[in-house]
Amino acid sequence: MEWSVFQQYGPMLLRGFGITIFCWIMGTIxxxxxxxxxxxxxxxxxxxxxxxxxxxxxxxxxxxFLVQLFVLYYGGPLVGLRLDALPAGLLGLTIYxxxxxxxxxxxxxxxxxxxxxxxxxxxxxxxVSIIRRILLPLGLVSALPALVNFSIILTKETVILSIITVxxxxxxxxxxxxxxxxxLEANFVLALFFWGLVEAISxxxxxxxxxxxxxxxxxx
Amino acid sequence: MFSIPTxxxxxxxLAMAARFTLLVSGLGIALGLVIGAxxxxxxxxxxxxxxxxxxxxxxxxxxxxxxxxxLLMYYLLPxxxxxxxxxxxxxxxxxxxxxxxxxxxxxxxxxxxxxxQSEAAEAxxxxxxxxxxxxxxxQAVVMSLPALVNELILLVKASSLVSMVGIMEVTRASQAQAxxxxxxxxxxxxxxxxxxAINLCLAGIGRWLEHKAAV
Numbered sequence: 001m002e003w004s005v006f007q008q009y010g011p012m013l014l015r016g017f018g019i020t021i022f023c024w025i026m027g028t029i030x031x032x033x034x035x036x037x038x039x040x041x042x043x044x045x046x047x048x049x050x051x052x053x054x055x056x057x058x059x060x061x062x063x064x065f066l067v068q069l070f071v072l073y074y075g076g077p078l079v080g081l082r083l084d085a086l087p088a089g090l091l092g093l094t095i096y097x098x099x100x101x102x103x104x105x106x107x108x109x110x111x112x113x114x115x116x117x118x119x120x121x122x123x124x125x126x127x128v129s130i131i132r133r134i135l136l137p138l139g140l141v142s143a144l145p146a147l148v149n150f151s152i153i154l155t156k157e158t159v160i161l162s163i164i165t166v167x168x169x170x171x172x173x174x175x176x177x178x179x180x181x182x183x184l185e186a187n188f189v190l191a192l193f194f195w196g197l198v199e200a201i202s203x204x205x206x207x208x209x210x211x212x213x214x215x216x217x218x219x220x
Numbered sequence: 221m222f223s224i225p226t227x228x229x230x231x232x233x234l235a236m237a238a239r240f241t242l243l244v245s246g247l248g249i250a251l252g253l254v255i256g257a258x259x260x261x262x263x264x265x266x267x268x269x270x271x272x273x274x275x276x277x278x279x280x281x282x283x284x285x286x287x288x289x290x291l292l293m294y295y296l297l298p299x300x301x302x303x304x305x306x307x308x309x310x311x312x313x314x315x316x317x318x319x320x321x322x323x324x325x326x327x328x329x330x331x332x333x334x335x336x337q338s339e340a341a342e343a344x345x346x347x348x349x350x351x352x353x354x355x356x357x358x359q360a361v362v363m364s365l366p367a368l369v370n371e372l373i374l375l376v377k378a379s380s381l382v383s384m385v386g387i388m389e390v391t392r393a394s395q396a397q398a399x400x401x402x403x404x405x406x407x408x409x410x411x412x413x414x415x416x417a418i419n420l421c422l423a424g425i426g427r428w429l430e431h432k433a434a435v
Contacts, residue, residue, distance in 0.1 A: 062373075062419040063412040064380035066391055071412060074398065075405030079222070156285040163384065170287065183295040191284045191292050198283035 006189065009176045016172030019086070023158045023168055027093030028151045034094055035101025040131070042102070043109060057099040065096045065160055073164045089166040093157065100150050108143025109135055144212055148205035155198055169193075227406040230397050234407075234414050237393030242418070244311055244382050244389060245375040249322075249368070251315025252375075256322030263327055274323065281320035287381050289313055294385045310382045314375060321371055329364040330356060362433050369426035373419050380415075390414055 006013070038057070042050050060068070072081070072095075073088045083091065112135055120130045140147075162171035170190065177186035210217075263274035281289070293313040297304065304312075333356060341351045383392035394411035398404040 058420070059412070059416060062416040062423075064377040064391065064415055066380040066383075067394070067408055067412050067415060070391075070394070070398075071405065071408040075408050078403070078405040156283075159285040159287050160381070162287075170285075183291075184299055187288060187292040187295055191280075191288050194285055194288060195280055195283040199279065 005176060005180045005182050005185070009172070009180075012172050012176070013169065016167060016169040019166065020158050020168040020170075023086075023089060023093060023161060023166065024155050026090050027097060027158070028154055030090070030094040031097025031154070032101050032147070034098035035103075036105055038098060038102035039105035039109065042106060053102075057102060060095060060099045065092070065157055066163060068092055068096055069160065069164050085161075085165045085167075089161040089164060089168075092164075093154065093161070096157065097150070097154055101147070104143050104146040104150060105139065107146070108139040108141075111142040112138040141213060141216070144209055148209055152198060152201050152205060155201060156194065159194075223403055223406055226401055226403045227410055230394070230401070230407045230410040231414070233397055234390055234393050234410055237388055237390045238414055238418070240307075240387055240389035241376060241379050241415075244307070244314055244379040244387065245372060247311045248314035248318055248375050248379070249372050251311065252318025252322045252371075253368075255316060255319035256326060259319055259323035260326040260330075263323060264330065278320045278324060281317050286314070286317050286378050287384060289317055290381060290385055306386050310385055310387050314379065314382065317378070318371060318375055321374075322368065325364050325367045325371065326360060329360040329367070332363060333359055365433055366426050366430040369422055369429060373422045373426070376415065376418055376422065 038053050042053050045053070069089070069092045072092050073083070073085070076083060076088070116134055116138065117130060120134050125133070158168055159170040161168055162174065165171065173186045173190050177183045180186075259274050259277055262270040263278075265271060290310065290313050293309055294306075297309055337355055337359070338351050341355045342348075346354070379389060380391040382389055383395065386392070388396075390411050394407045398407040401407060
């Protein structure tokens with residue numbers, strides 16, 4: 001085992017880590033936004049649009065992320081979609097995450113008691129303010145654990161972006177290992193690193209969850 | 221422009237490669253079921269050491285991306301002097317990764333059984349071993365079936381990563397096909413169709429099982 005390579009390649013790895021975090025945060029935010037729009041369109045949109053979105057959800061959830069990236073990055077230019085690796089990766093991550101987020105939002109909305117919405121309608125609230133003041137706040141709170149959970153899963157999916165040459169952490173580690181022939185050490189450290197990262201994020205997520213849902217916990 | 225003949229022609233070689241996708245995910249889940257049962261037994265055991273081992277096993281395998289696990293295994297085996305075919309190494313890695321999720325599925329299913337069931341069995345004088353084999357396990361296995369099909373769908377998709385260590389499954393075959401035809405869009409879309417077909421079948425089985433298990 002040889003550890004000095006990490007010192008030499010430190011700055012490069014750090015940059016890769018920055019891009020990993022960037023991809024994760026952007027992918028989560030954009031995927032959530034798209035997922036929320038899909039969930040709302042599925043609830044209020046016309047029937048053909050709902051069918052179309054359901055097909056989109058099935059297709060994206062039924063195909064591997066790697067194949068989706070290949071279609072986007074290598075197939076895209078054939079239909080005029082010419083993207084660099086990083087934007088292609090971000091777009092891919094957004095598309096990949098959106099149906100999962102949409103389903104999470106849908107179940108969150110379904111968990112809002114019907115009586116709440118009926119009551120809002122009965123006192124003459126406009127449909128838009130029902131969404132904004134009743135459906136979203138109540139639905140988001142009940143969807144929160146699943147949202148946090150899927151965001152953590154997305155952290156791990158970012159390594160797949162290395163295959164289409166997004167210069168994130170995994171990409172830099174592979175580069176380092178091909179230049180120094182330290183494959184085992186490099187991947188070992190990478191595994192430990194991701195373990196730590198995912199554990200840390202899960203812990204933060206749990207704390208965030210208990211904070212937001214504090215009003216739901218019955219005090220004894 | 222989009223070439224429909226190329227799209228249709230790529231189905232031939234890709235469908236051949238689908239055997240390996242099915243093999244890796246099928247054997248992966250089989251291995252995952254065995255190891256997952258052992259890990260689940262550790263997690264539920266009275267010994268604190270075994271419980272801690274199970275907790276670390278699950279948290280490590282769920283916290284590390286599968287791609288990293290595959291590469292780690294790929295480079296680790298030669299160093300410790302084990303030489304097995306790449307396919308076997310891939311199946312073992314996928315199986316080990318799946319075991320973490322499967323052990324959690326089973327732990328959840330066993331935990332979801334009403335405690336009254338085993339209490340009643342105890343009250344009529346059943347031996348602890350018999351309670352497990354006759355009361356707890358049969359119900360827990362039936363309850364976990366939909367979740368296991370779900371896990372299998374995830375594995376079919378995860379098996380695309382196995383292409384990175386040189387297994388000629390659908391994704392690898394489509395890379396080769398795209399390189400020879402210079403039509404990546406058609407070929408990768410065909411690959412997506414194959415995965416989608418497999419997973420829609422599995423999802424159908426899952427819904428059917430869920431329907432059966434609900435009775």
